[in-house]
Amino acid sequence: MRRTLGLIDKAYEITPNCCVAFSxxxxxxxxxxxxxxHTQYRPAVVYCDxxxxxxxxxxxxxxxxxxxxxxxIVTSGKLTPLEMWRRHGYAMLGKMAARVWAQNHKGLDFGYxxxxxxxxxxxxxxxxRKELTxxxxxxxxxxxxxxxxxxxxxxxxxxxxxxxxVKTDKIYICNALEGWTDTMISRYVRQNKLKLHPARERGxxxxxxxxxxxxxxxxxxxxxxLREQRPEEWRKFIVDWKVGEIILSVKYDxxxxxxxxxxxxxxxLKVLADVRPWIFDYLRENPLLGYEK
Numbered sequence: 001m002r003r004t005l006g007l008i009d010k011a012y013e014i015t016p017n018c019c020v021a022f023s024x025x026x027x028x029x030x031x032x033x034x035x036x037x038h039t040q041y042r043p044a045v046v047y048c049d050x051x052x053x054x055x056x057x058x059x060x061x062x063x064x065x066x067x068x069x070x071x072x073i074v075t076s077g078k079l080t081p082l083e084m085w086r087r088h089g090y091a092m093l094g095k096m097a098a099r100v101w102a103q104n105h106k107g108l109d110f111g112y113x114x115x116x117x118x119x120x121x122x123x124x125x126x127x128x129r130k131e132l133t134x135x136x137x138x139x140x141x142x143x144x145x146x147x148x149x150x151x152x153x154x155x156x157x158x159x160x161x162x163x164x165x166v167k168t169d170k171i172y173i174c175n176a177l178e179g180w181t182d183t184m185i186s187r188y189v190r191q192n193k194l195k196l197h198p199a200r201e202r203g204x205x206x207x208x209x210x211x212x213x214x215x216x217x218x219x220x221x222x223x224x225x226l227r228e229q230r231p232e233e234w235r236k237f238i239v240d241w242k243v244g245e246i247i248l249s250v251k252y253d254x255x256x257x258x259x260x261x262x263x264x265x266x267x268x269l270k271v272l273a274d275v276r277p278w279i280f281d282y283l284r285e286n287p288l289l290g291y292e293k
Contacts, residue, residue: 001038004031004176007162008039011139011174014163018139018172019044019073019132022064023124024057024197025207027143029064030188031177035141036068037192043141048128049076052209054199054230064195075131077123081211082241084122089115090246092213093283101250111256112246116214123209129169139172145180202229211237213247216283223247224281238280239273250283 011018020035022028022045035041047061058074065072077084085091090112093101098114132140162178165171177185189196197207206222210233216223227234238244249259263269272279 001034003179004034005038007174007176007178008035008041008141011141011163011172011176012041014172015138017137018141018174019046019137020141021046021048021128021143022061023047023143023207024053024061024064025143026185026189026196026200027145027177027180029143029194029196030180030185031141031143032064032068032070033188033192033194034176036070042070044071044073044137046073046075046128046132046140048124049074050123050209051076052081052123052211054197054207054210056198057207060197073131073135075127077127079122081123084119085243086112088118088122089113090213090243091116091119091209091211092216092246092250094214095120109255110249112249114250116212119209119212126169129166129171133170137171139174141174141176143177144175145177199229211243213250213283216247218282218285221282224278227277227281234277235273238277239269242269244269244273244280247280247283251279 020028020032020043022032024047032045035043045061045065047058049058061074062072079087089098092098092114093116095116098116101114129140162176163172163174166173188194199207208222210222210226210230212222214222223234226237238247245256245259245263248254248263249256252259254262263272266272267275
């Protein structure tokens with residue numbers, strides 16, 4: 001806590017024109033509460049509608065912002081999820097793992113690309129930062145926890161530090177919760193009786209994009225949670241948007257045209273979703289490093 005409060009003070013010394021990013025997730029909720037409970041600062045709050053969040057997320061964000069009396073800024077990207085994936089790459093395997101996959105399949109035509117980083121940037125990060133700089137904000141606080149989140153963020157944290165200036169977006173970023181563990185987050189939530197996102201109460205692993213395949217492994221799969229909790233959204237994702245084809249292509253490491261022929265032989269994507277829905281639950285059986293939690 002002492003280091004977090006020190007980082008917040010240090011960031012405010014750079015510029016008071018700042019806001020805190022709030023996704024509705026637990027990490028950003030903890031940061032939000034710390035700033036309003038333990039400091040004299042009252043930053044505005046920014047929420048980016050990525051068009052892939054739980055339906056109740058924006059309402060939850062508004063309720064929490066109202067509870068603290070914080071100014072709320074809501075923005076969204078221009079691309080639809082399908083436009084994003086088809087143009088830049090599907091969000092599968094995780095940021096670093098997707099890069100490794102791209103390297104291993106370089107020169108091979110699988111009929112699609114994987115790129116988790118670009119999906120995050122185009123659907124959430126970029127729209128929010130553009131709106132903030134347009135409004136004159138110069139610094140953004142986030143709930144990222146560095147190496148505790150994943151290896152890629154840990155590497156960036158080691159290289160750039162908890163406070164950095166992003167030239168591309170012309171804004172400072174402060175990751176004030178850097179180094180916090182899952183236990184520390186859970187303890188803070190429990191001690192301060194914070195109200196969590198409704199989906200967490202129903203068993204959701206994370207409060208991020210409903211359709212994100214980051215990790216998507218047997219031991220920790222958002223796809224399975226989506227199927228069990230929101231079957232209509234899952235069916236749209238798997239059948240209507242035909243992302244089920246991409247999942248099976250990644251899972252069995254076969255080009256899309258091969259997977260499509262196999263799906264046809266088995267009766268079609270709709271039949272598979274009805275009869276064997278669990279085959280779309282995960283991308284790989286072995287846990288990816290950084291996704292053990």
